[in-house]
Amino acid sequence: MNSRVRAVGAGVALLFVALFAQLNYLQVFHAQALDHNPLNTRYVVEEFEQPRGAIISADGATLAQSVPSKDQYKYQRVYPLGALFGQVTGYFSFTYGTDGLEDEYNSLLTKSSTPLQVPTDLSQLKQFFTTQPADDDLHITMLASLQRLAATQLAGRPGAVVALQPKTGAVLAMYSNPSYDPNALASHDQAKVEAAWQQLQKAPGQPLVAAAYRQRFFPGSTFKIVTAAAVLDHRPRLATKYFPYSSGFTLPGTAGQVLHNFAGEACGGEMLQLFTVSCDTGFAQLGLGVGAANLANEALHFGWDQTPPLDLPGVAQSYFPPAASFRYDQAALAKSAIGQESVQATPLTMALDAAAIADGGVIMAPHLMASVTSSQGQVVARYRPKVWLRATTPATAAQMTKLMLSVVDSPDGTGVAARIPGIQVAGKTGTAQTGGPDIETWFVAFAPVPDPQIAVAVLVEDQPPANQYQGGTIAAPIAKAVIEQYLLGRASTGAAHRS
Amino acid sequence: MNAGTVLEAQRQRLSGPQYRHPPRRRSELGMIVLVLVLTGGLYALSSLGRAGSLPANIGPFLGLVFALMLVAHLSLRWLAPQADPVLLPMAALLNGTGYVFIARLDHAQASAQATWTLIGVLAFVATLAVFRHANYLERYRYTVALAGIALLVMPLAPHIGEDINGARLWARLGPVSFQPGEFAKIALAIFFASVLAERADLLATGTRRVGRWLVLEPRYLAPLIVAWGLSLLVLLAENDLGSSFLFFALFVGLLWVATGRWAYLGLGAGLFAAGAVFALDVVHHAQTRVQAWLDPWPHFATTGYQIIEGLFALAGGGMWGLGPGQGNPQVIPEASTDFIFATIGEELGLVGATALLIAYLVIVGSGLRAAVRSHRSFSKLLATGLSLLMGVQVFVVVGGITRLIPLTGITLPFVSYGGSSLVSNYILLAILARISDDNAQELELAATAGTEAGPPQPAATGVVRTWAT
Numbered sequence: 001m002n003s004r005v006r007a008v009g010a011g012v013a014l015l016f017v018a019l020f021a022q023l024n025y026l027q028v029f030h031a032q033a034l035d036h037n038p039l040n041t042r043y044v045v046e047e048f049e050q051p052r053g054a055i056i057s058a059d060g061a062t063l064a065q066s067v068p069s070k071d072q073y074k075y076q077r078v079y080p081l082g083a084l085f086g087q088v089t090g091y092f093s094f095t096y097g098t099d100g101l102e103d104e105y106n107s108l109l110t111k112s113s114t115p116l117q118v119p120t121d122l123s124q125l126k127q128f129f130t131t132q133p134a135d136d137d138l139h140i141t142m143l144a145s146l147q148r149l150a151a152t153q154l155a156g157r158p159g160a161v162v163a164l165q166p167k168t169g170a171v172l173a174m175y176s177n178p179s180y181d182p183n184a185l186a187s188h189d190q191a192k193v194e195a196a197w198q199q200l201q202k203a204p205g206q207p208l209v210a211a212a213y214r215q216r217f218f219p220g221s222t223f224k225i226v227t228a229a230a231v232l233d234h235r236p237r238l239a240t241k242y243f244p245y246s247s248g249f250t251l252p253g254t255a256g257q258v259l260h261n262f263a264g265e266a267c268g269g270e271m272l273q274l275f276t277v278s279c280d281t282g283f284a285q286l287g288l289g290v291g292a293a294n295l296a297n298e299a300l301h302f303g304w305d306q307t308p309p310l311d312l313p314g315v316a317q318s319y320f321p322p323a324a325s326f327r328y329d330q331a332a333l334a335k336s337a338i339g340q341e342s343v344q345a346t347p348l349t350m351a352l353d354a355a356a357i358a359d360g361g362v363i364m365a366p367h368l369m370a371s372v373t374s375s376q377g378q379v380v381a382r383y384r385p386k387v388w389l390r391a392t393t394p395a396t397a398a399q400m401t402k403l404m405l406s407v408v409d410s411p412d413g414t415g416v417a418a419r420i421p422g423i424q425v426a427g428k429t430g431t432a433q434t435g436g437p438d439i440e441t442w443f444v445a446f447a448p449v450p451d452p453q454i455a456v457a458v459l460v461e462d463q464p465p466a467n468q469y470q471g472g473t474i475a476a477p478i479a480k481a482v483i484e485q486y487l488l489g490r491a492s493t494g495a496a497h498r499s
Numbered sequence: 500m501n502a503g504t505v506l507e508a509q510r511q512r513l514s515g516p517q518y519r520h521p522p523r524r525r526s527e528l529g530m531i532v533l534v535l536v537l538t539g540g541l542y543a544l545s546s547l548g549r550a551g552s553l554p555a556n557i558g559p560f561l562g563l564v565f566a567l568m569l570v571a572h573l574s575l576r577w578l579a580p581q582a583d584p585v586l587l588p589m590a591a592l593l594n595g596t597g598y599v600f601i602a603r604l605d606h607a608q609a610s611a612q613a614t615w616t617l618i619g620v621l622a623f624v625a626t627l628a629v630f631r632h633a634n635y636l637e638r639y640r641y642t643v644a645l646a647g648i649a650l651l652v653m654p655l656a657p658h659i660g661e662d663i664n665g666a667r668l669w670a671r672l673g674p675v676s677f678q679p680g681e682f683a684k685i686a687l688a689i690f691f692a693s694v695l696a697e698r699a700d701l702l703a704t705g706t707r708r709v710g711r712w713l714v715l716e717p718r719y720l721a722p723l724i725v726a727w728g729l730s731l732l733v734l735l736a737e738n739d740l741g742s743s744f745l746f747f748a749l750f751v752g753l754l755w756v757a758t759g760r761w762a763y764l765g766l767g768a769g770l771f772a773a774g775a776v777f778a779l780d781v782v783h784h785a786q787t788r789v790q791a792w793l794d795p796w797p798h799f800a801t802t803g804y805q806i807i808e809g810l811f812a813l814a815g816g817g818m819w820g821l822g823p824g825q826g827n828p829q830v831i832p833e834a835s836t837d838f839i840f841a842t843i844g845e846e847l848g849l850v851g852a853t854a855l856l857i858a859y860l861v862i863v864g865s866g867l868r869a870a871v872r873s874h875r876s877f878s879k880l881l882a883t884g885l886s887l888l889m890g891v892q893v894f895v896v897v898g899g900i901t902r903l904i905p906l907t908g909i910t911l912p913f914v915s916y917g918g919s920s921l922v923s924n925y926i927l928l929a930i931l932a933r934i935s936d937d938n939a940q941e942l943e944l945a946a947t948a949g950t951e952a953g954p955p956q957p958a959a960t961g962v963v964r965t966w967a968t
Contacts, residue, residue, distance in 0.1 A: 002871050004756045005883050009867040012890035016860055019894060020853060022901045026813045027849040034814030039799050042811055042827045 044094060048073040048188075053109040053136045055089055055101055058172075058370060061144035064089045064102065064182075071188045077102075082181040084147055087210035088140075088174060088312070088368065091182035095193050099208070100182075101138065101368065103313050108372060111136050135375035140368045141170035141383075149485050150175040153478040158205050159460040160212040160347040163482050166355035166446060166455045168385040169364030171310070172486060176211035176347070178203065213308075214316045216344035217459060220432030221278045221414075221471070222442045223339030225353055226320075228275055228283075228403055230290045230298035232396040238289045239271040239399075249281035251331035252288065259284050259334065262431060262470070275403040276410045278429060280338045287337020292326035295337060302353050302391045303363055309388055310348065310366045318349035339432060351457035354444040356391035357400045357426070358452035363389040401426050401449055408445070415443065417476040420484055424449040427479065429471030438462040443475035447483045454486045523584045524576050530588035531568045538564060538595030541823055545603045545846075548824025554602070563613065564595060567620045575932060578627040581939030582932035583865045589858045590913055590928050594619075594921070596855065597914030600842055603824055604835040608916045615918035619925035626929035633878045633934050640693035644722075647686025650679035651733045680742050681910075681923040685930070687727075688749060688884040694723055695757035696876035703758040723750070731774070738784045741895050741907030747771055748891045753884050757876070785905075792905035805832050809841035809900050813852075820848025835916040837908045840900050855914070856897070862928075863890040869935035872942075882934045885927050 026034070034040065051066035052075075063085045069076035077092045079085065090100015098106055150161035150173045160176035180203075184196035200208050209215055231238045245268035248258040259281060261267055267279035274282035287295060299305065299320035307317050321342055326333040335341040348366065356363045365388040372381040392400075404426035407415040414429040426449050430442030441463050446455040458475040539561045546554040554560065568591050575582050594616060602609035630636055636643070653670040654660035661669035661676065670679050695702070698719050705714045727750045731743055751767030754760075778785045787802045795803030808831045815821060828834040828842035844852040866886030873879040892912055899906035910920040 001756060001759070001876070001879060004759060005867055005870045005879065008752060008756060008883055008887055009864065012863050012867075012887065012894075013860065015890065015894040015898075016856055018903060019856060019897050019901065022898070022903045023813070023844070023849055023852055023856075026810060026901055027817055027844065027852070031814040031817050034811055037811070039796075039807065040811045042815060042830060045830075046827060 045073075047110065048075065048094060050110060051075045051135070052077065052092065052102075053111070053138055055109075055138045055140060057085075057140060057142050057144040057147075059143045059145055063140070063144070064092075069188065073188055076188065077186040079182045079186070081144065082183060083179040084144070084151055084175070085142075086180045086182045086207075087176060087212065088142065089182060090313075091185040093185040093193060094188065095190065096185060096197060099314075100312060101140070104311050105138050105369070108136060108138060136380060137373050139370045139373060141165070141168075141172065141370045142174065142368060143172055143486075146173040146482060146486060147175050149173075150478070150482060151177075151179075153481050154460070157460050158211070158462055159458070159475075160210075161456065161458050161478060161482060162212050162347045162351040163454055163456045163486065164351050164355050164366060165364075166358035166452050167364065169355070169366045169388070170370070170385075171366055171368050172454060173482065174210075174212045174348070176215075178205040178207045179210075180207035209314075211347065211459070211461075213310060213312065213346055213348040214314050216316055216319060216346055217440050217461070218432035218434060219318075219339040219343060219345035219350060220430035220440065220442055221280070221283075221339055222350055222353075222428050222430035222444050222457075223337075223343055223345070224275060224278065224283050225357065225400065225404070225428050225444070226299050226302050226304075227287050227290070227295065227337045228271060229302070229357075229392050229396055229400055230295050231271060231286055232399050233298060233392055234294040235290050238286055241289075242270055243268045243274065243279075243282045243285060245269075246281055249284050249334070251284075251334055253328075253330045257331065272403055272406060275428075276406040276413045278407075278414050283338050284334035288330060288334050290337075292323040292333050295333070296320060296323040298392075301389060302356060303349055303389055304345070306389075308348055308352060308366055309386075311368050315348070316346050318345040319343065339430065347457045347459045350442065350444045350459075351455055352388075353391070354428075354446045354457060355455035356389075357397050357404065358446035358455050359397075360394040361390060361392040361397040362387055363391050404428055404445075405449060414470070414472040415445070415476050417472055418443065418445055418480040418483075420447070420480060420487075423447055423483070423487060425480070425483060426452075427476065429476060431470045433465075437465065439465045441471040441474040443471050443479045445476075445479045445483065448487060454483055456482050458482075523582070524572070524580060527575070527584035527587060528572055530584065531565075531572055531591060534588050534592045534595060535561065535565055535568070537592065538599065541596060542599045542602070545599050545823035548822050548846075549603060550824075564591075567616060571620050571623055574624040574627055578624075578631070579932050579936035581936045581943070583869060583935040585861055585865050586928055586932050586935070589862050589865075590925070592858050593855065593913035596843070597839065597911070597916070599823070600839055600846075600914075601835050601916045604828055604839075604842065605916075608835055611918070612916055612921070615921045618918065619921045622922050623925040623929045626926050627933060630930070630933055633881065633930070633937050634875070636689050636881070636930070637693045637696070637877045640690050643686045643693075644690040647683045647690060648729055648733075650683040650686065651729070653679040654737055655733065675918075678917070678919040680737075680739060681919040682926075684742070684745060684749070684888055685885070685923060685927055687746065688753075688888060689881060691723065691727075691750060691753050692880035692884050693877055695753055696880050699757040699876060702754070703760055723754075735778065735782065738782065739908075740778065740782075740785055740788065740905075741892075741899070741909035743774075744895060744907070745888060745891055745909070747774075749884055749888055752887050753880055756883050757880055788905045788907065792899075792902060795902070805838065806900070806902060806906055808832075809838050810902060812841040812845040813901065816845040816848045816852075818849050820844075820846050820851055822846060833908075836910060837896070837906075837915070838900060839915050840897050840911055843914075856893070859889065859893045859912070862886075862931075865935070866931045869931055869938060872938040873934060874938070874941060878934045878937060882931060885931055889924075889927065 054062055055064040056062055062080050064077065064079050066075040066077055079089055088100055090098060090102040092098050092102045146163060154161065154177050156177060158177045161173055163173040164171055180200055185193055187193050245266045247264055247266040248260050251257045251259055261280045267277050268282060304318045304320040307315055321336060332341050336343050352363050352366060365386045367383055369383045371379050374380050405424060407413040408418050408425045408427050415427040418425050418427050425445055425447040427443055427445030432440045434440055441460045444457045446452040456479045458478045460474045463474055542560060543553055543557060571587055575587065598609065598612055601612050659670050661671055669676050701719045702715060706716050707714050731746060735743060751763060754763045779789060791798055791802040791806055795806045799807055812831060823846050826842060826845040831838050831841055834842050843855060863886045866882050870879045870882035873882060889912055892909060895907060896909055896911045898904040910917050912920065912924045
């Protein structure tokens with residue numbers, strides 16, 4: 001009988017081994033999948049029971065913070081500046097998760113770096129056994145004042161303003177219209193949150209898809225910065241080649257299709273002159289001369305077809321077609337060289353390209369995070385600037401700076417509206433046809449030469465296609481105002497919206 | 500000479516004032532102190548983790564636990580000095596851990612559980628005091644069987660029975676509500692063991708000739724079949740599938756251990772399969788349970804909710820757990836009773852959950868060791884049956900929570916909230932302690948009194964080894 005009693009023991013042991021194996025499967029091997037199961041709300045609930053760290057702008061404005069709440073959760077996330085920073089902070093929503101900085105720095109905002117104290121009485125023992133409430137604050141590089149100016153300057157028109165520090169990649173302002181108020185999505189009232197979400201989904205201009213870094217637009221003539229840099233890098237002799245004045249250029253490989261300049265003007269000359277007046281016919285020929293491979297390669301170096309390493313989720317890539325696509329379509333190459341056809345850019349990429357010229361050909365990784373501080377004000381982590389790309393050589397950057405200065409300084413330049421007394425501004429205008437009835441106007445700039453502190457890209461969408469609505473008249477004054485405020489610390493006197 | 504009388508005389512001599520307590524009790528006391536440290540630490544951590552302060556009653560808590568365990572320990576010194584020393588500390592560990600988690604989940608239940616622990620320890624002492632030898636249990640087998648069946652039927656009786664959560668498991672006598680099934684399982688184990696001990700040989704070989712075959716005399720098996728069939732019928736009427744399975748495992752397991760006939764295992768498996776098919780067809784309760792086991796995900800909002808939340812809790816715990824008091828057990832229904840293991844897995848992790856399983860294995864192993872060392876068929880079968888009950892019950896509960904087998908609502912011994920479970924398991928523990936004590940006493944007698952009161956079976960010589968404590 002004893003052998004059978006032992007067999008019973010072995011049987012029970014076997015059952016327990018099965019339990020142990022299943023526990024291993026559930027608690028270790030399959031645990032992550034279960035944790036991330038959409039039905040699993042325990043961590044969401046837990047997150048709502050805890051405060052999150054605050055998000056603070058470089059000029060000290062609180063952009064997001066947790067305040068005690070008296071409803072079903074202990075804390076309510078509030079965004080004091082609402083829609084002004086909505087597309088940057090993102091939201092922290094029970095139903096729709098997180099976006100923006102709330103998403104990117106979620107782990108940091110739910111952390112505490114306050115060192116544990118040596119306990120002096122029993123009640124202080126608790127710090128060793130409980131999760132410390134999150135009290136680390138995220139400081140970002142953006143200036144609330146500059147952001148507010150950008151919003152005021154856009155004056156409700158759809159568009160975007162992106163301003164960067166060329167030497168560090170620090171984002172100073174990044175605003176686009178339409179924006180949204182994250183407070184509506186962070187509410188604890190489910191019905192309200194769902195209604196707000198539905199409304200945002202249907203809203204024109206896709207407020208949840210920030211125009212500044214998640215949407216692409218035709219760059220128009222601002223792309224000539226890349227074309228000109230390609231000429232200087234790959235076919236420098238073309239830069240001094242003289243192109244006769246003309247108002248139209250017959251595209252190669254087409255049955256006499258003619259490319260006309262803006263408003264049918266005639267233009268010509270060497271590259272400096274072509275760039276200054278933004279001569280489409282001249283730059284179409286430069287594009288053909290530099291070749292598809294060189295142009296596509298230059299675009300890649302300027303950050304096209306790559307995702308900028310900005311510390312936000314869902315950053316879009318700008319698009320330049322692969323060189324091979326132009327093999328049997330030289331007309332498309334000519335149009336791409338002036339930023340038409342299928343070339344598309346985010347305002348962020350355009351600002352980075354301006355920063356590349358400003359910083360001697362180097363594109364610093366764009367970033368929002370400046371530092372993290374603990375509850376006692378100690379800096380726990382600090383951002384260190386990193387190089388993202390080497391777009392071009394310092395020599396080419398110097399040449400390009402001359403071209404861009406000429407756009408603003410020359411009497412016949414397209415960007416004269418961006419002139420600031422006492423400050424040398426370098427810029428480039430853009431006016432792109434969208435295929436629809438309206439046009440998009442651009443201005444990208446940096447200042448002050450020779451020691452640039454700020455690079456700006458301004459986009460104003462959906463302008464009626466009349467002569468006065470060009471990048472130089474609509475977008476340039478906005479860029480001017482932003483540069484002026486940043487460098488001189490005062491609001492622009494020349495309001496942009498004067499049509 | 501009657502062996503029982505000799506044992507009694509011997510015991511009186513051994514427990515006299517000149518007798519030094521053997522090291523088994525000393526190591527037991529050491530382990531109890533260790534368990535006290537563990538449980539007290541866990542209680543403090545759990546309260547710190549949840550509320551950030553030490554529990555207000557930590558002093559009285561530790562005092563009470565120590566006092567209770569000391570009472571149990573001293574009663575073992577007095578009543579069963581040679582009992583296996585690991586039984587009580589393991590039960591104390593499980594009971595203490597269970598109390599900590601119940602206190603963390605529900606304050607009102609915690610004070611009730613403390614009262615039940617007190618009653619459980621008293622039942623432990625009483626069992627040891629009343630049954631001075633395991634043979635006493637054998638004498639009253641039909642009384643025990645009747646009591647067991649009466650207990651089983653009790654919840655079905657009008658005015659006494661209560662319906663809770665779709666199962667009719669509860670009986671109310673005056674102010675006290677309890678689950679008679681928890682006690683019935685011990686009664687049935689005693690009955691099965693005594694009948695099988697007597698008739699093992701008759702059941703092992705057929706004696707009646709039918710054609711070319713020798714088959715069993717049905718009348719030898721009749722009492723067993725009747726008791727078992729009645730218990731299953733009652734349990735199906737009460738919708739308690741977990742206990743049905745438990746009884747079935749007990750019955751088939753003991754039958755096989757007693758007779759060594761594989762046919763019983765085969766027959767048992769066949770009967771079980773048939774019973775399962777029948778239950779699936781007829782009992783709606785069983786259908787939903789199996790459905791929620793096979794694929795709980797589509798039924799998240801309804802029948803699958805509890806098991807899915809249990810899985811989420813276990814997964815959240817991971818290897819090391821979230822820490823005592825830091826989990827989210829409030830989302831799991833019945834977190835303090837049927838699903839307490841999920842909360843333990845969440846807060847103590849795989850490590851803590853495994854430690855708990857090992858504690859059960861130690862009790863089961865100790866029970867089976869007593870069975871192996873016993874020279875009496877009855878004690879051997881009883882110890883085997885009780886150990887099997889404990890092991891299978893833990894498997895059914897934990898297997899259900901971890902989705903290894905369909906979920907059935909039975910309690911985790913010593914850990915779950917519930918008085919009946921706690922008291923009955925302390926009685927079970929006392930019986931195992933009693934059997935292990937008997938064995939040691941007999942061995943000592945064999946050593947001191949020579950052949951006079953020696954074990955009846957020659958197998959005993961093979962059992963004389965050094966005692967591993």
